[in-house]
Every structure is written in C-alpha cells, then in structure tokens.
Amino acid sequence: MTQRHLISIDDLDRHGIERILNRAESFAEVSGRAIKKVPALRGRTVVNLFYEASTRTSSSFELAAKRLSADVVSVRSVGSSVDKGESLKDTIQTLSAYDPAAIVIRSPHAGAAQLVAGWTSAAVINAGDGKHEHPTQALLDVFTLRRRLGQLDGARIWIVGDVLHSRVARSNILAFQRMGAEVTVAGPPTLIPREIEALGCRSMPTLEHLHEADVVYVLRMQHERMREAFVPSLREYAARYQISAARLNPGQLLMHPGPVNRGVELSADAIDSPQALIGDQVKAGVAVRMAVLYELLAGSRALAVAA
Ligand code: ASP
Numbered sequence: 001m002t003q004r005h006l007i008s009i010d011d012l013d014r015h016g017i018e019r020i021l022n023r024a025e026s027f028a029e030v031s032g033r034a035i036k037k038v039p040a041l042r043g044r045t046v047v048n049l050f051y052e053a054s055t056r057t058s059s060s061f062e063l064a065a066k067r068l069s070a071d072v073v074s075v076r077s078v079g080s081s082v083d084k085g086e087s088l089k090d091t092i093q094t095l096s097a098y099d100p101a102a103i104v105i106r107s108p109h110a111g112a113a114q115l116v117a118g119w120t121s122a123a124v125i126n127a128g129d130g131k132h133e134h135p136t137q138a139l140l141d142v143f144t145l146r147r148r149l150g151q152l153d154g155a156r157i158w159i160v161g162d163v164l165h166s167r168v169a170r171s172n173i174l175a176f177q178r179m180g181a182e183v184t185v186a187g188p189p190t191l192i193p194r195e196i197e198a199l200g201c202r203s204m205p206t207l208e209h210l211h212e213a214d215v216v217y218v219l220r221m222q223h224e225r226m227r228e229a230f231v232p233s234l235r236e237y238a239a240r241y242q243i244s245a246a247r248l249n250p251g252q253l254l255m256h257p258g259p260v261n262r263g264v265e266l267s268a269d270a271i272d273s274p275q276a277l278i279g280d281q282v283k284a285g286v287a288v289r290m291a292v293l294y295e296l297l298a299g300s301r302a303l304a305v306a307a
Pocket of ligand 1: 167168220222258259
C-alpha cells in the first residue's frame, strides 16, 4: 500500500521513516554547498498555507521547496475568519487554480490537513493541526537524534511538560517508538492526557526518575490552547518541572521543538548548555522537509504506509 500525503506519523512505518531520513542526509549535504539548490522540483508549485503562528516550520518549508527549485506560494492567514470547513474548502479550491504539486498546511484545527487531502489532487503535508499531529517535527527530531546516537533502538526518551496540548508529543511518541526507543511522558497530571499510555508509553507525575533518561525532550507550555489554569502558577510549575542544567545528568541530551518559554519549561543555562540540541533540530528542519517534499513529489511517488 502506498501513501500520497503526510498527515500523521501513522502514515509511515519504520522503513518509510528511514527512507526519509536517508534522503535527508543527502539533502543536508546540499545545504552545506555554496549553491544550495537542486533541480528536483523545477516547474512544480508548492503552496504553504499557514493559519497559525509559525517561525521555524514555515521558513524551513519555504527554504526546502526553494532549494528543490519549486515555485513557492506562501499564504499566511493569522487571525483570519477561515475557521469553518466550508471556507477552508473555498481557499483550497482557489489555490488549486495554480495546479500545486503540494499543499503544506498548518491549522489550529485538528483534522484540517486530512480534510484538505479530500479536496485537492495535490500532495498534502500536515505542518501542524491543532493538538493532533506535527509529523515533520517528529521526523526532524528523529533525524537529529539518529545523527547524535547512531540509532534510537533502546534509547530512553522522556518527553516533559504540557503533553495535553502538544501535537509534537503525539507525533514524537509514535515516531520515537517506531524507531525502537522507549518513551516516558512526565509532567503535572493535569497536563498529561489520561489515555496517553494507550500509545505505548509510560507516564510519570514527577521528575524523580529523570536520571534514567538518555534524552530529555521538553515541551512548551501551550498557553494559547489553555482556557483554564492547568497549574497553580508558572512559578510553581517551574519549581517542579523546569529543566535546568542542574537537573540534567552529564551525558543526557536536551531537546525542545521551539519556541521556548525561557524561564518556564527551560532555564537559560539549560538552553545554552552543550547538551542542548535545539539548534541542530532547527537546522535539520530544512533537509528533512526537502526529503519529505522529494519523496512525495519526485521519489518513488509515494511513501510507504504502516501495515
Ligand atoms: N512549534 C511546535 C508546534 O508548532 C511546538 C510549539 O509550538 O510548542 O507545535
């Protein structure tokens, strides 16, 4: 079976993930050249449609498409009234007039990318849909870790913080496990969904056993998705769950998808510590998104899907 879109990490089995990562390695080499371009998507159009704030994801998708020589149209609609299925459908129909090969969509609504896939003949890439998934973030995180560790098999990865509101958590739990890692989520019980263990991970209400982790993956407090107080105060949250350099053991790797709330989930000394891979994650974004575009549009025409 094959897959034309990338909506969820569930669209990929381990082999499919590895194929993208291997392709990304060759594009990372292109990114190191003076002229960072290959003609793979010359004459094809990629539409980036961002209905929610983004710095890293939008800029790296744009650079990725340009480095593959595609024509790129970027539409940003922060604060627009496009919040109903019908009006999103109208937008997709309008943009379809450009005959795009791919539509990259970020939306505050879970399921938006899946809907778009039903309305267009373009390949659809989910760049984050509400609390649901952010598959290219997970792929670039696996890429970053694989480069550092060689492989993820047996690695103990702790995902710490606001799991409840995080699409990164969902995609990363799936991707890390598919690559052989053991995942633990940790944070205040109010920010850990009750059903999370159904994804195959462990859940911990404290950081007491954080020393067991090989990798500490910290999540942002997603204030924009909180309609009530999930923690008594940010000060108290920071006291119990903030990752500081002192809380990390030597040898533990530190990751964060960005943007970071400095002084809340991460202290400044942790961000700047040599254990932090945050800059490597951003750098990986371009090569990995080039690989996803390439595999969907020019590779063997489709990504392998999980059985
Ligand atoms: N940038 C990531 C996302 O779009 C993580 C975050 O916003 O905290 O989900």
